[in-house]
Amino acid sequence: MLHRHPYATALALQVAPFDYDTPNAIIHAHRRSDEDYDVVPPSTSTSSAFAKRAPETSAIRRKIERRRSGKFVANHAGVTLTLNGQAHGVRCPMFSQGATVDGLIEVLNPAGVMRIEAKIEGYVEVFELAGNGKTRTEVLSEVIALWECPKEPYDADAIAALDDSSSVYGNGCFARSSKQTLVDLCPRVIPFRTTLPSHYTDLEGERYELPPSFLERLPSFPGFKGDVRYSIIVSVTRVREMGLRWKKNFVSRTPFEYRPLTRPSGAFPFPYRSKSKGSQPVTKFTSSIESYDPLGQHMKSQLYLPTSQTCPMHEPIPFSLKLSGSEDLVELFSQDISLPSFLPTLSSDILSTVLRGHHRTPSTASTSSTESSTYSGHLDSSYARTDLPKIRVALVRQVCVNTSSAGLYTDGSQPSKSQLHKSTVIGEGVLYASRLNESSITFSGEVSVDPRSGVRCAGFVTKNLAVRDMLIVSIKQPRSIHSPLKDFRQVIPIHFTTDPYTKKD
Incomplete structure (x- = not known):
């Protein structure tokens, strides 16, 4: 009963x-x-x-693809990162295991750009302010896009090849017109495409599943946290206007959430x-x-x-x-x-x-x-x-x-x-x-x-x-x-x- x-x-x-x-x-x-x-x-x-x-079935994948048909766009100081296959209106992009990271990098002003690199990075960090300090373990590191100037355009040979009367000032700096002739060396748009791994190997040779994004803080221990974080880092190196030997690096970091299905x-x-x-x-x-x-x-x-x-x-x-x-x-x-x-x-x-x-x-x-x-x-x-x-x-x-x-x-x-x-x-x-x-x-x-x-x-x-x-x-x-x-x-x-x-x- x-x-x-x-x-x-x-x-x-x-x-x-x-x-x-x-x-x-x-x-x-x-x-x-x-x-x-x-x-x-x-x-x-x-x-x-x-x-x-x-792992997720093909039916789940098709459902995800239908739901995530939009694009995620992040703009940092003239450098735009676009990621395809994201849900509309999301504030943070998300990927699952074996997902394809597909997108492009757009440089608004390519003048003077010598190098563009996009890297996908993930790490596990344990931080204890009052104890043993910070311990960081890298779980993902891959260059997904790289462009470098095929020839250093600002060396002595490049300067000699230019018209002295109209291209170089007395202080050894390029005129704006000469610098403009080198814009075509840098592409405005660089596409990239890669696949996320499902496992990683640590320094001791042990193999683990790639951990999901995670953050935990322990309130009783000030300054303590355990963090699993992933991001896409875009680095742009360009020369300054008034000094050919001075190079300026611009780095933008776009975090994303990794959630295995x-x-x-x-x-x-x-x-x-x-x-x-x-x-x-x-x-x-x-x-x-x-x-x-x-x-x-x-x-x-x-x-x-x-x-x-x-x-x-x-x-x-x-x-x-x-x-x-x-x-x-x-x-x-x-x-x-x-x-x-x-x-x-x-x-x-x-x-x-x-x-x-x-x-x-x-x-x-x-x-x-x-x-x-x-x-x-x-x-x-x-x-x-x-x-x-x-x-x-x-x-x-x-x-x-x-x-x-x-x-x-x-x-x-x-x-x-x-x-x-x-x-x-x-x-x-x-x-x-x-x-x-x-x-x-x-x-x-x-x-x-x-x-x-x-x-x-x-x-x-x-x-x-x-x-x-x-x-x-x-x-x-x-x-x-x-x-x-x-x-x-x-x-x-x-x-x-x-x-x-x-x-x-």
Whole structure:
């Protein structure tokens, strides 16, 4: 029999004091030796296998091409950069993996121009003002357009070839009429076309996927940021009017957003499986809620994710949480609530609206806990008074930064490796209904990425910067009664995709 879960509002809105959601906690930093250094702490998930991600299909590409039929134009001091294949009216151009960067460079006044170079550049930068300084890793560097004057027109031979009476002043500078005769050497328009790579290789020979554009700041550490940035740099070298030996370099930098497009390898729901087999990913994640009594009975937890661990970023993630055990343990999650903690029953639609409208404001204090969150909030005390365990399903994004400096210290010692963690709750789960029998109780619901969380890309890993997403199931036992069970926390790695599954053409 299907029952409306009477505590859905309380369970979803409770802010349990777990490691990843401690009020007034945002960031921690701890130093590790080279031996125990790890970019991301090991996951407690029973399985870390992801469903394979597939590149965008031809149908998605055609959709993007139809949507991005406009041009992006940037003008800097007489040098115009035009990029084709962009959406109309965008302020920043955007490209995906394997995209063609197609456009042209136009010079309004080519007089005296000796060299024009266009370069596409990308880098990962970790900056810590009060620590080890700046660490920059180049992930993309390619010259996409280059023009150089075929012969230096301003050397002694060029001067001798000109008419002395009308072309050169007594001070050795060209007259404007002579300089005008050299304008034809520089083209006014230079087209370019290149294809973005999908991977890069660092200085140590390790191969990584090209990371998406990303920016993260840690408020508790002034001057600290982790940044992944891409841009197109146009450099123009020309001689000045009154001095042939003086060259002036003009550099314009046009940033663009790199956003790889991915989709799941198949359509969900996937079958209920605890091990991957062929194209069928893992969807069942089993753990146990331990008892305080070593000889006591544990409770079995089974989480079912029909979408597997690879989920579209902008779609809800359904889940089913089944808790199995003896009748006495199951009764802990289904007993009648006391009068002070009574909450009215809401319909699913109203409940979903209420929960998604609850937004926590960022906190700016620091803590020394092992994990922390940038979201915290204070709820009405009526939500906290319940004799039922508080069940919470949340999406959490963890940013890990390696702030170790390069090179040696002045005393010749190696720089120490350090690591900063920032965990942010980016989505809260909603419990809609429960199914109860003598040996188990099952909760059904869904969790989504909050649009206000600012998540625009999937997780990625580089040498100095790692971004990972996870689904955390936590059960906080009530303190008003003596519970035989301990608090429970399970971490399931999640990999987001930018698009849902579509059938191949």
